[in-house]
Amino acid sequence: MSEALVFAYVMAVGFVLAGLLSSFIQLVSGEPMRFAVEHRSFTKSIGSVLLRVLAGPEILMRNAWRGMIFERRSKVWFWLAAGVAGFWSLLIGSLLIDVLLAV
Numbered sequence: 716m717s718e719a720l721v722f723a724y725v726m727a728v729g730f731v732l733a734g735l736l737s738s739f740i741q742l743v744s745g746e747p748m749r750f751a752v753e754h755r756s757f758t759k760s761i762g763s764v765l766l767r768v769l770a771g772p773e774i775l776m777r778n779a780w781r782g783m784i785f786e787r788r789s790k791v792w793f794w795l796a797a798g799v800a801g802f803w804s805l806l807i808g809s810l811l812i813d814v815l816l817a818v
Contacts, residue, residue: 722805725812729804732811733773736766748774772804 737748748770752763767774779796782788 725808726801726805727808728811729806729808730772730800732807733770733804736770737773737777740766740770747777750774769807772800772807775800775803 741747748767750767750771752760752767754760755763775796779793779800783790783793
């Protein structure tokens, strides 16, 4: 398998994980995830931050898409956010695959 296909596969795994986590939280809470962290107990705040780190690419892409469509932001900002979200999902996907292979 070529390196580009492995790269795309790992990135897709990261996006899927981010989307699943974000959709699950929205299903449970009734609200879409945001980057804002509520200040509750220390352990809940740490868990909230970790959840947002894993679901970050989906949150970023949703915000960028809404900004481009509804707020008429430049497409340059959308593609910049897409690049950041792609790199972020690549990191998350490689972390998940590494954990799964270790188990």
